[in-house]
Amino acid sequence: MIFALRPSERSGRPTLWIPLVRRIREPFKGLWALPGGPLTHAESLQDAASRNLQETTGLAPRYLEQLYAFGGLHRSPTQRVVSIVYWALVQPTEAALADESENVRWFRADRLGELAFDHNAIIDYALWRLRNKMAYGSIAYHLLGEYFTLAQVREVYEAVLDRELDPANFRRQVKATPEIEETDQYLQGGKHRPPRLYRFTGRPGLDPDNRSTP
Amino acid sequence: MIFALRPSERSGRPTLWIPLVRRIREPFKGLWALPGGPLTHAESLQDAASRNLQETTGLAPRYLEQLYAFGGLHRSPTQRVVSIVYWALVQPTEAALADESENVRWFRADRLGELAFDHNAIIDYALWRLRNKMAYGSIAYHLLGEYFTLAQVREVYEAVLDRELDPANFRRQVKATPEIEETDQYLQGGKHRPPRLYRFTGRPGLDPDNRSTP
């Protein structure tokens, strides 16, 4: 379950997108589904998620975290399946490199049709978690490149939370977080006053899998 | 992974306790471990957690939530094991009914020795989650009975967060949460002014498994 920002076709403002793969066999043949695959004996859960993601979409996200283990009885009509779902945030540059083909395509997170299995519910939950984590933790920066303007950070929040934020107040808050570092660089080439560039110096998260990572 | 409140031997104030089971076979024979068991084909993850808990300790907790799926390669020396861990909160009355025997015993959460497998790490993470959820959400009430005094709620917080809280300020905050309902009852029999009793009217949580539960 991967999230990335891409410009909306119409407004050009960044919105949330998700890569899906088309089912090429039953059940749900022809429908779109989350990328995934089996867990082998020689890899950890996180490694398996990375590998499956790499194989299906070519993506290698920096931010990868366990979402939830889904194990309802009727998730697949043919057999009992337990899915340990991970979710990832990728930067725009990475997302642009992703393989796209007849059977792999990006979709807007807020405009999905009916997907295979219980994947609509999984995505709903992932969106809920994303919004939650964004409102508290400092997670939005993993959707941006290394250098960014404060207006870009605000656009991420506005896209994910789906509401407008006051630019001045948002600035004040972001600048108050210690993980945000001011640089001497400015973003040139815009139509108006060039905004200052900032960096994020924090670490991903506090999962059991990521805890000891320095 | 079950949490319950029990009075400390010395001070009598409530503290966090955890039931553990003794390993009766290799690996880690003789060491204490978290209760658990296999997932069968005909039960959901949550049902399996409930059942295994019931069978090993006799407990049937009201609050049960998925903690994390642990799937590192070297969790067990003999074979590859993936554990989807659930955590539960039980009320004191329930906890008192739990089976206790030679091979099932309660331990103070802050005074555990070396446990089997990676269970120390699992408990550390569960404690971290419990403290986190308690600081934000309204979860403490699942460790109490139906009726409780505000001082009892404060004692729960003090036990879990391991620091003292100002009684007056804590009152103000708790009374401000809409899920807390004042009753006309007072707790009689204490040594001093009888405190008013309150009830919790909220719902457990927002897990995928619990979401639709009304």
Added chain:
DNA sequence: ATTAGTTCTAGTCATGCTGACTATAACTAC
């Protein structure tokens, strides 16, 4: 070159929550 238009950025002000603290009420034990 000047002006208009836009965004970037800093600052003000009222409001609400929080921690520290004081004061009174209500009960038990002596």
Added chain:
DNA sequence: GTAGTTATAGTCAGCATGACTAGAACTAAT
């Protein structure tokens, strides 16, 4: 009756937040 303790209410300063104003800095059009 009085001392001791907890329950409960209230005050006050400090800090974060939302709404808002204003100037700075750049581009594009005139």
